[in-house]
Amino acid sequence: METKNMYPDPDPDTITIDTLVLEEMVKQERTKEITELHSLSKKTCNLHADLLYYRHATSAMGSSCYELWKRILTQVGGSPNAWRELGLHLGIEPNKLNYIMYSVQEDHVDMVLKVFRQNENATIDKIIDAFIKMKRYDILKSMEEPLCKIAQFFNKDDSGYQSKSSGQREVVRPKNIPNNLPAALSNKVVSQDKEPKKPKQPALKIPPTPNVPIVNDSPIFFLTYTQDGFPTAVNIQEYVENWTEIPNVQVITLNNKREELYQNPEKFIREYFEKADIIIPIITPGYLEEIKSHNPTVPNTSDNLDHKYVNFIYNLIVNNYIHASGCLNKKVRSVLPQNANVDLFRQITMYPDLMPWTYETNFDAQFQAFLKFQQQ
Template sequence: NPELEKIRTEVLHSKGEDEKLAKNVASQLSTIHAAYLFSGCGRSALAQICTVISSTPACSNTAVTSSWKDLGFQLGLTFHQICCIENYKYSDCTENVLKTYAQNMNATLDKVIMALYELKRYDAVSMAYPYLLALEKYARREQVVRTEEEDSGYHSVDGLESVEPTHDGILRPSGLRHLRSQLYITLRNLEIPVSDQTTHDNKIEDNHQQAMIANRPRPQNKNKCSKRVMLTFAKDGEKIAYNVAAQLRKARGQYLPIGVLILDEHTELVEANPEQFITHYFPQMDYIIPIITPKYLETIDKNSVSETSLSSAIDTRYVQMIHTLMVKYYVGNSCRNDKFRSIIPDCHVNSILKDTRMKRDLVLQAFVTESKLETLAMRILKKK
């Protein structure tokens, strides 16, 4: 039948193209870590893969097309991990499979693509293809930026960045460790403590290794900073906040630079769980510095509903949450303000000081104008 032969030829050609596409994508992503799927840019690719795979029934007795379970086994998940994922009623199974796989240091994206290839799920690869290309560009660009920062000795906050090894050629996101912490306990690869007997047997070798390490020259800590501060600002204070951060990060004589935390500079770490990230780092900061603008006062006013845009910095979406933490700290500290120092932009001084919302907010009363920023920086550095 000529018509059937024509259809058969088209199907075989289409299958051949899909196979070729999958192999090409796998080759391009061979050095990109799978944890990038959970970064801001990679979530679009993740969503496409999850939508295609999770929409397939997982009943192994009847399903002709491979499901998330097959993908899990293909990526090396254990039987018990698959069963645990199946019992999580309020989360996507495919996402949990990929997140479990991504916690491994050598979990590259090409293995995910080849797993889909082996399962003949070319539809998932095809749907995610343009987003995977964007992810690759993002990952390589991020690595270049991170390398430049390390070479210049600059990091915004001491110890905030990941210290995962990169000498093996795999490009890993800075939020890999944070991603592991988001996994259910039943899916984590937990380290098993070494037994006392093993420790005793290896004692001589360990002592020898420690002696060798002790004799090596210690590398300089490029991330050192004297004090840590977190900036909080609304949309109309975003540009000013970055100017303030640049000034505070400068070295001043004998003092190390001030480490400045801006949420939007750590997107991969923050987006996994913004509230947890903020509540974790808030108490570690020496100071919280609000940039007080008209929009900032409007945002913290519970009687008004502020509009936030996804295109703006992450910081603008969590102004009210950070302000609430400030108030709770202030009350718990017997109404003593030893942690908050506000900055009022010079162009808004008159209007801000006349605003009743500013007058009645006790946590904002210790402030300087933008032109007095250097004075504030020296006070922060000299604080014991």
């Protein structure tokens, strides 16, 4: 019996036409996608790059800012020398990029963003334009979701927020976002041609803290952490700034007191250690590794002052715990980041002087309660 061919031979002309149509559809879709990515620049021309470093674990905007920062670091860091190309497109001088290359141990992409955001006009659209010039639409596509979420907090429409008074966009720049940069990369370095201010030089008879007197009426938190604890340190400063029941709490970090610290680091740290109501070690793998592997014969040359003096502060904690308080921990309250893993819990049990600890997510309630108890 003759069997009918249910699947006739394909027509070569039809295949060619269908392929061309499919290619044209793909091309149109790609063009539309690239156009949408270009429009991100327009949406973010009034958002300062400081927003990349805004941290607030309990807010949607804080989470979106962190996610955007993380995606930029992950995507750019995955391509060799993409960080340098990004820096050049952002107008960073080649000598500063060379310094990052050869003298900085921190993430190079992160350092490029920190150098860039020192400028008042360092808006996020310039970062987007840099990726467009680099033809890195893969990076832009990764940034699109968190970037649109951030833009929605400030923009009324796709053209950006319009000021009613001036008719111009207002640059959104959050306050008090620290930027810990080595002196060689900072725009605030005093020129050698100008004579430095002499009042900052140590004298024979000088108060313990010459330029910033400590106000004893205000509670003081003294943070100590390594580089991987920096995001949590920023979050803690944000939490405290939003406190209403206990206002005017000072949060001390060494990088924020860089000028006073340089005159006599050990003296400065000892005085603030004594004055502080609570010493707050931020427990991370880097922190535990630093205090475990300390070798007094090898100096710590880190440009991050908080990281550099972790061991010095930890020795003060141990002495206070053993000798001053008789193994009663009345001053030190450790914080574990919200992403802490089980291994970190196991390791911290080996350090009774760092107990008790508090989750970062419980910081507000527990530290306000502890501070109130101390003040009774």
